[in-house]
Amino acid sequence: MGSEMCIRDSCxxxxxxxxxxxxxxxxxxxxxxxxxxxxxxxxxxxxLGRARAIENQCVLIACNTAGTHGGYRMGGASQVVSxxxxxxxxxxxDEEVLSVDVDLEAIAAxxxxxxxxxxxRL
Numbered sequence: 165m166g167s168e169m170c171i172r173d174s175c176x177x178x179x180x181x182x183x184x185x186x187x188x189x190x191x192x193x194x195x196x197x198x199x200x201x202x203x204x205x206x207x208x209x210x211x212l213g214r215a216r217a218i219e220n221q222c223v224l225i226a227c228n229t230a231g232t233h234g235g236y237r238m239g240g241a242s243q244v245v246s247x248x249x250x251x252x253x254x255x256x257x258d259e260e261v262l263s264v265d266v267d268l269e270a271i272a273a274x275x276x277x278x279x280x281x282x283x284x285r286l
Contacts, residue, residue, distance in 0.1 A: 175199030175228070178212045181219060188220045188281070193247075193271050197226040203257065206239030210254075218249035221275050223266050230259045247271045 177183050178197060187195065195216060201209040209228060217224040223246060230240035240257035244264040253262040275281065 175201055175209075178209070178216060178226075181216065184216045184220050184222075188222060192220070192222055193268055194223045194225065194266060195220075197224065199226060200229040200233060201239045201241075203237040203239045206241050206257075209239055210241055210243065213243055214245050214249050214251070217245040217247060221247045221271065221278075221281060223247055223271060225264075225266075228255075230255070230257060247274045 175197060178199070184192075184195060197213070199209065206228075209226070213224050213226045216222070223244070225244050227242045228240055229238040230242075231238055240255055240260070242255040242260070242262060244252045244254075244262060244266075246252055247270070253264045255262055
């Protein structure tokens with residue numbers, strides 16, 4: 165994938181939808197988010213990942229730390245979310261490898277079928 169298709173963020177950025185919208189405007193189709201979210205907030209991680217995929221009609225690949233890091237129990241729950249908001253794969257709380265084929269044509273088809281991005285207002 166070219167850089168215009170895949171944008172990498174940090175985990176904290178997941179809380180700021182305007183950053184993702186700017187990347188969408190730059191041509192992003194896939195967001196890659198490496199993370200270190202603790203178990204205490206893993207539900208935020210899950211929901212915010214789905215929200216960023218849905219509102220931008222982009223695929224979100226989110227890889228979270230598992231196990232213990234710096235004395236904190238990490239949340240795991242790495243996920244791949246489709247542009248429609250469907251969780252295509254999700255890891256448990258421990259280390260796990262996910263394998264998903266990302267179909268860029270499906271992103272374009274979804275955007276054409278449901279052209280919500282054209283109705284954006286400030």
